[in-house]
Amino acid sequence: MVVEKMIPSFQKASGGLFSDVEKADVGDAVLKIRERGGALMAWADPFYPLPSVPPHVGQAMIDSIESGFASHYTAPIGNQELKVEVAKKLARINGLEVDPERNILITPGSDAGLFFAMLPFIHQDDEVMIIDPSYPNNFQNTEILGGKVVRVPVYMEDGYQFRMEEFEKRLSPKTKMIVLTNPNNPTTTVYRRDKLVSLSEFAVKNDLIVVVDQAFEQPCFDDIEMVTIASLPGMWERTVSVFSLSKGMGLSGLRVGYIVADAVIIDKMFGTAVAVLGATNTAAQMGAIAALRDDSFAEPYFESFDRRRKMVYDLLHDIPGVSMQISESGFLSWINVSGLGTGSEVAAYLNQEAIVAVNGGEAYGPAGKDYIRIVHGVLTEEELLEATKRIRKSLLKLAERRGLTAL
Numbered sequence: 001m002v003v004e005k006m007i008p009s010f011q012k013a014s015g016g017l018f019s020d021v022e023k024a025d026v027g028d029a030v031l032k033i034r035e036r037g038g039a040l041m042a043w044a045d046p047f048y049p050l051p052s053v054p055p056h057v058g059q060a061m062i063d064s065i066e067s068g069f070a071s072h073y074t075a076p077i078g079n080q081e082l083k084v085e086v087a088k089k090l091a092r093i094n095g096l097e098v099d100p101e102r103n104i105l106i107t108p109g110s111d112a113g114l115f116f117a118m119l120p121f122i123h124q125d126d127e128v129m130i131i132d133p134s135y136p137n138n139f140q141n142t143e144i145l146g147g148k149v150v151r152v153p154v155y156m157e158d159g160y161q162f163r164m165e166e167f168e169k170r171l172s173p174k175t176k177m178i179v180l181t182n183p184n185n186p187t188t189t190v191y192r193r194d195k196l197v198s199l200s201e202f203a204v205k206n207d208l209i210v211v212v213d214q215a216f217e218q219p220c221f222d223d224i225e226m227v228t229i230a231s232l233p234g235m236w237e238r239t240v241s242v243f244s245l246s247k248g249m250g251l252s253g254l255r256v257g258y259i260v261a262d263a264v265i266i267d268k269m270f271g272t273a274v275a276v277l278g279a280t281n282t283a284a285q286m287g288a289i290a291a292l293r294d295d296s297f298a299e300p301y302f303e304s305f306d307r308r309r310k311m312v313y314d315l316l317h318d319i320p321g322v323s324m325q326i327s328e329s330g331f332l333s334w335i336n337v338s339g340l341g342t343g344s345e346v347a348a349y350l351n352q353e354a355i356v357a358v359n360g361g362e363a364y365g366p367a368g369k370d371y372i373r374i375v376h377g378v379l380t381e382e383e384l385l386e387a388t389k390r391i392r393k394s395l396l397k398l399a400e401r402r403g404l405t406a407l
């Protein structure tokens, strides 16, 4: 059988063409929920606040098409002008002073970037420490590369900040890497400076590589400081940072991300970029230049995301059997529904009862079993309000059925 010829990690892959598993981000689940007049709240795409392309970004792409520039490759490592704009942004937002020619690689989105960031380092049986719950690709990428996932649990009572002892007790001679999603998806946690300093010291002491995914670095709320771990002492030479224009800028369709690392690492990536990535879409890179040069269009998005997280929190936090903390970043809510069922059960129930698609938390690791994840960004604010009210009503009904009363 052809499948048996595949490497074990691919044999195990689920959610494909012939699978019963319905993954919200693959296939026609989106169409199905919309056909039923329902609300999609399971896709981490900030489709709203602005469902169209910002005019100056669109114009830059159109110009590149009209001039013919867009019908040709850029260098596989990315357009130089874009890298100059990325370097300015890294100095402005991330506290990193980098050389655009030696430290930046443009990628077709950060998913591709995340895989490429791990590729040079992970092979058979290398252990990779990953916070559980976190972005599913972190686990899958490790397995595809033949590495071993070492899950590091975080707890609601700590606001999902990690405990250093949970890393320390899992350290082994095979530990090679920590993959950190900061801010985390699905918990929205922004890891605090003191935590990241301790983690850095741990990485330096044990000579570990850190891959950090900062796709959700903007916006963070309530003046929480977003620290770029690569800027901490001893970290630059051992950190591969992955960024995206998809989330804070709402430009997921452009498929533009970037990797930032020391020249020693980037040199090897430049040497393999054409084989691994090809090159990022030229028109999209021109749009990205315009977006980075004038990113003021994203300000109203951040205000809308702030209103959205408060709206969802206000409507759901006091339901019996439910507990949640207000989101610290982005456009997600992570909700413990353990009093009402597992995350998958509650997600299936909400799909029927409230006609909404939300994510069961298990997709983000076993620690997510009792949770659901709600995305605030795929609907208008009015639609979000209506859909969240439906969720509230349905969960109250479920709580009553379980004999739970208001606290």
Ligand SMILES: Cc1ncc(COP(=O)(O)O)c(C=O)c1O
Binding pocket: 044, 108, 109, 110, 111, 112, 135, 181, 184, 185, 213, 215, 216, 243, 244, 245, 246, 252, 255, 256, 257
């Ligand atoms: C944490 C995280 N990182 C990376 C990505 C990938 O984003 P993109 O490939 O659009 O840059 C996502 C998308 O959902 C994400 O949630």
